[in-house]
Amino acid sequence: MDIPTLSDVLTAHERIKPYIHRTPVLTSSFIDTLAGAELFFKCENFQKAGAFKARGASNAVFGLDAAQAAKGVATHSSGNHGSCLSYAAGRRGIPCTVVMPRTAPRAKKDAVQGYGARVVECEPSTSSREAVFAEVVAATGAEFVHPYNDPRVIAGQATCSRELIEQVAGLDAVIAPIGGGGMVSGTCLTLSNLASNIRIYGAEPEQADDAYRSFKAGHIIADDAPSTIADGLKVPLKELTWHFVRNHVTDILTASEAEIVEAMELTWKRMKILIEPSCAVPLATILKNRDVFAGKRVGVILTGGNVDLHKLPWQ
Template sequence: MKDMAPDYIPTLDDVIAAHERIKPHIHRTPVLTSSYFNQLTGAELFFKCENFQKAGAFKVRGACNAVFGLTDEQAARGVATHSSGNHALSLSYAAGRRGIPCHVVMPRTAPQAKKDAVIGYGGQITECEPSTTSREAVFAEVQARTGAEFVHPYNDPRVVAGQGTCSRELNEQVEGLDAVIAPVGGGGMISGTCLTLSNIAPHVEIYAAEPEQADDAYRSFKAGHIIADDAPDTVADGLKVPLKDLTWHFVRNHVTDILTASEDEIVDAMKLTWARMKIVMEPSCAVPLATILKNPEVFRGKRVGVIVTGGNVDLDKLPWFKN
């Protein structure tokens, strides 16, 4: 199957405009360091902590850019999306700030903490089965019923431009970065990172990190075309969705390499970060650190930005506690 070309590819000007648009609604998140992890990896790691972001995840950036970029006529119909969690609650947050409805399709298996957050921000949930096929079919019904503006979790130029503001901040906060690594699922954050850094710091290597059990981006990268899994099973619930045309454009053209980690390696990295840095990160966010620990030779001697994408964890179901 031939990969489709995206209709519109956002530019650095879109990222700059997004940053101005969303500044009243987001945090400029801190960058933390850890001498322990530096010693363990042989690299200088700089953790961009989007787990401290509004709504607990980087996805607020893209969601706010999309919501506050709508005309009044578009906004009156509300917004709608499908998401396993962080985009759902981020879009609900943004819609709440603008005072418009938000309709969300979520897998029934999504973490309860994320469902509770969506409801808390005023979002209306319709559940689906945990597969891309079910998600898209149920969403089509919801959108037809509501007429709401679709804000895709990642395959949307407005969302990618918003996510690009994260690495723009990181580049301002840390001088002399050699590399940046972020998780990849659908590819919104990694695309925003590629968009920004390829323009303002083109020498910086960009790595994507992915679970071995949901490694469609890795296989796509090696094959040269999108390979989509329908329902992968991984503890990293935010990374189960496949690349789409827009995000594949950025991955194909700007990512240096994609590295993978096993389920045990992801959980170990998550637990180690909680213990050593005293920060709450969700499993999806532990994948970059897991791949650094697994491949220290790739990063040794380098100054590496690590994007910690979110901290929305179901505290009653921590992955190191076996049921």
Template sequence: MDIPTYADVEAAHARIALHIHRTPILTSSFINDLTGAELFFKCENFQKAGAFKARGASNAVFGLDEKMAKVGVATHSSGNHALSLSYAAGKRGIPVTVVMPRTAPEPKKAAVRGYGGHIVECEPSTSSREAVFAEVVAETGAEFVHPYNDPRVIAGQGTCSKEMVEDLGELDAVVAPIGGGGMVSGCCLTLSTIAPKTKIYAAEPKNADDAYRSFKAGRIIADDAPQTVADGLKVPLKELTWHFVSKHVEDIFTATEEEIVAAMRLIWERMKIVMEPSSAVPLAAILKNKELFAGKRVGVIVTGGNVDLGKLPWAQS
């Protein structure tokens, strides 16, 4: 494996600075009182393309040499990486093809097309996604930018926690959602280097808890097509992200569908920000484990805000 280093994170931050936002960190006295902790929400829902994945995608795209860039890039993604790679490719003016599940939220598909991406649909399973993608790469010859199992992407995601430490100093803990593990791996890479006392926790839907089970078993366990409202967290860990998760994550917590929706609604109502279900899983986990976080300074990564406003989970009959 080509394992990225913190020097790669620093290089990524310099490379992507003109193409991303340095996102704000918000607080809520109400939620602090509710949890007993001092929470700092890193709002990647305000990021370019509406998600943290613009960081890793931009690092991969702008790191390509001219010859490879002309051929273009391709990926498979349930949404945020798809539109983030399309955003970055559009900024550089190169072709991009994305394999997306046919069930992916329509706003995310519309965003991909809006950035100039070409969508090829697949069935909502990891096996279908990878099979269709293999056909796309064989046909186009495009550079594969994996949504998370890619050292360029992980280095880019590591810039998020780098900004948190620069703005807040060393925290007691950071909690991030986990699906494939790209953001969590970026946190591990950065925090183990510049804030080694900060404990790293991951949060996952109980309905898609393969990372939790992998962590407990000490090996990767992959589910093919889990069902959860947190559509961005359905994918399994891979070798590179497992390297970081297994070495640096303190623990992984799970939250039920009801707990995720309740945490999402709480943030919408109290913080007045639009964020998607995947982003609510960390707060759901903190609320479920208050005693662990009480009295501590905790960073919470709000990973994205690309939600279908016509299908808010608390408005479904």
């Protein structure tokens, strides 16, 4: 599989500009005091389709030639990549099919269908997801756009950290959630080329810590069906994202379920923005590891805001 380059990132950014937001960076003096650090929140919860994955999906969809595009696109996703691919496909006017776990939040299924895609359900495991997806591709001939193990997707996600370092000078570190590793890989791709002095951290739930264990072991360890409130972080690393993680990530930190919910609620109370449990994990790990970030200027990528308002976890 081709490893994307900085040139791919720059091309992607120009390609997707008409279809994405340049999201804002917000701060909170209260949270800075709690953390003992200066935190700069890159708000991809305000992105098109409510998640950073609009970047990678748009790059993949608008990079297809006409013959490929005519057959449509397909993917498997717990929610955000599916809705973002559906969003991008709708903008190009091509078909989209998304295989989703039957347990995925109703709000995410509604979002996928709302952008015009067809949803096919599977069991909540990696093995079921991939088996059902293989049937979909065989039946449709659609172009597979992997949620993260795809150079086009990683190049698109890398545009987020490119914007961040343009918006905030003098960062010491950037931290993002890690599941399959698409956003972290994109962050590695950008920063290793444009700001190699900035340390890169992944943040992961304790109950779905396969990336943490992989990082410590030096090889990919994959869990089939972990259980965590951070539903976007249940998938394992793959060979392309592992390349970036093992070569460029400083460390992977973990947080408990209670710490994740607390960080999600804190963000709502103090910043008045609603974020998904998955993207509350970085703040949870910062507050848990104050010594790591003490006195530092830290970019925190808030990856999405597609929340089921009827099931807020602190209620």
